[in-house]
Amino acid sequence: GAVVSQHPSRVICKSGTSVKIECRSLDFQATTMFWYRQFPKQSLMLMATSNEGSKATYEQGVEKDKFLINHASLTLSTLTVTSAHPEDSSFYICSARRKVGDTEAFFGQGTRLTVV
């Protein structure tokens, strides 16, 4: 159990376009989902926390108008990178937690975004 599916695994897009990444909890309901970004040879950095039905909480330095997060249901959260630029190229990964207070989170497979 506790499977998180992330799609797509890889995407290449042109500069200026938008890209949507989906994160689904397949066999559990996730009240909280987290979005991370990982640059080459760096650690995972938290971008935002989203709770089902409410607005996402963004970490300092993350542009909320550029990285749109929607968590409309208990099994799906989406991250949309708007007007992507080459510097947005990175590895994006989501994780999901069953309920508030749970101490274990489960990770998706990640999405490699390349903006050309």
Next chain:
Amino acid sequence: KQEVTQIPAALSVPEGENLVLNCSFTDSAIYNLQWFRQDPGKGLTSLLLIQSSQREQTSGRLNASLDKSSGRSTLYIAASQPGDSATYLCAVNQAGTALIFGKGTTLSVSS
């Protein structure tokens, strides 16, 4: 603010060696600590989760210890194999928030 540090950043060993990866964290008020494996270009595979009340966890050739008061954890890999080559990430969980990760140790095991 919690900071997680992993030493060494990279490690190369011949097959068969036992090795230790180190993780330290600045704030001992954690719920748990988790070790992950990440293969190049891939997502995370959870290896071991140690609750704050536990001292160690074992899975196969892997053993993770936790000394919460001193802010340290170690991941011991016995009889290393080329298939163990990957980046190993340590992450701590505080108060139900998102995990805070170290930068990882990249392990290369040669045959």
